Amino acid sequence: MPIPKAELHLHIEGTLEPELAFALAARNGVELPYADTEELRRAYLFDDLQTFLNLYYGLMAVLRTEADFEELADAYLARAAAQGVRHAEIFFDPQAHMARGVPIGTVIEGLSRALERSEERHGVSTRLIMCFLRDQSAESALETLEAAKPYLDRIIGVGLDSAEVGHPPVKFREVYKAAAALGLRLVAHAGEEGPPAYITEALDVLRVERIDHGLRCMEDQDLVERLVRDRVPLTLCPLSNVRLRAIDVLEEHPLARMLDAGLMCTVNSDDPAYFGGYVEDTFHAVREALGIDHERLRTLARNSFEASFLDRDAADEAL
Ligand code: HPA
Numbered sequence: 001m002p003i004p005k006a007e008l009h010l011h012i013e014g015t016l017e018p019e020l021a022f023a024l025a026a027r028n029g030v031e032l033p034y035a036d037t038e039e040l041r042r043a044y045l046f047d048d049l050q051t052f053l054n055l056y057y058g059l060m061a062v063l064r065t066e067a068d069f070e071e072l073a074d075a076y077l078a079r080a081a082a083q084g085v086r087h088a089e090i091f092f093d094p095q096a097h098m099a100r101g102v103p104i105g106t107v108i109e110g111l112s113r114a115l116e117r118s119e120e121r122h123g124v125s126t127r128l129i130m131c132f133l134r135d136q137s138a139e140s141a142l143e144t145l146e147a148a149k150p151y152l153d154r155i156i157g158v159g160l161d162s163a164e165v166g167h168p169p170v171k172f173r174e175v176y177k178a179a180a181a182l183g184l185r186l187v188a189h190a191g192e193e194g195p196p197a198y199i200t201e202a203l204d205v206l207r208v209e210r211i212d213h214g215l216r217c218m219e220d221q222d223l224v225e226r227l228v229r230d231r232v233p234l235t236l237c238p239l240s241n242v243r244l245r246a247i248d249v250l251e252e253h254p255l256a257r258m259l260d261a262g263l264m265c266t267v268n269s270d271d272p273a274y275f276g277g278y279v280e281d282t283f284h285a286v287r288e289a290l291g292i293d294h295e296r297l298r299t300l301a302r303n304s305f306e307a308s309f310l311d312r313d314a315a316d317e318a319l
């Protein structure tokens with residue numbers, strides 16, 4: 001039996017398995033530049049974040065209708081449930097779809113159809129977090145927030161993803177301020193490929209409550225002490241770090257050292273269709289590679305509920 005856990009760092013577009021990609025491509029008359037699912041899987045060899053993102057945005061071409069987004073989310077939730085996930089806070093990238101002519105309403109309505117039935121069907125409660133693409137302009141992020149206004153009852157918060165280096169958090173100061181004023185919760189990717197200073201900036205300038213990844217905090221002892229003191233949750237994704245070459249091999253992942261340092265770590269799958277595993281697979285992998293024992297796996301699971309946007313009673317109940 002997998003340990004019950006919450007998943008807090010999961011891009012729904014990153015759950016698009018090759019089989020579903022081909023099925024949607026056929027349904028929507030989209031030509032994919034791969035002969036079959038095997039050839040597509042062979043393309044999943046990345047050197048860095050940008051190489052991955054190029055494939056990831058390209059493959060999104062198959063997602064066109066509400067039904068497509070519903071099917072994508074439902075497939076993830078079924079897999080997540082089998083991996084012990086009881087609560088999922090799910091990222092989506094509206095700008096990547098709007099740029100292809102798919103309205104934000106199609107994306108949100110489609111995802112919502114799966115999310116609304118998730119507790120009943122899969123026993124997984126859900127929240128939706130809208131991410132801004134940091135390699136797009138600050139104006140585009142503001143326009144996206146504006147476009148999302150009719151759907152704010154479906155969205156718990158905003159995040160920041162895509163190519164990190166050269167796009168510091170401060171670029172998005174204004175849109176985060178506007179999101180906070182609308183009552184949205186705030187998270188951001190920081191310290192994945194970018195420097196520790198981006199983590200500090202995300203906390204001080206954007207005022208985020210959680211840091212997605214945050215791996216590179218380990219290069220700055222003062223920052224580690226601050227994160228420990230303030231119990232800032234880090235949503236780590238060890239398999240993603242290996243596949244995107246943030247670290248060479250899983251055996252070198254700092255997760256065990258981060259737990260030793262007292263950091264509020266959680267373990268997540270990021271883009272599981274691309275990175276070789278869903279969240280329980282990731283728990284297994286860190287147990288094997290890093291010798292993280294059952295007690296510490298339970299700590300990671302407990303942290304995931306505590307760091308979630310569930311209200312306290314619901315989080316305590318899930319534990
Ligand atoms: N980092 C940044 N952007 C992303 C990621 C990631 O790991 N996955 C999907 N978009």
Ligand code: ZN
Nearest residue numbers: 011161189270
């Ligand atoms: Zn991510």
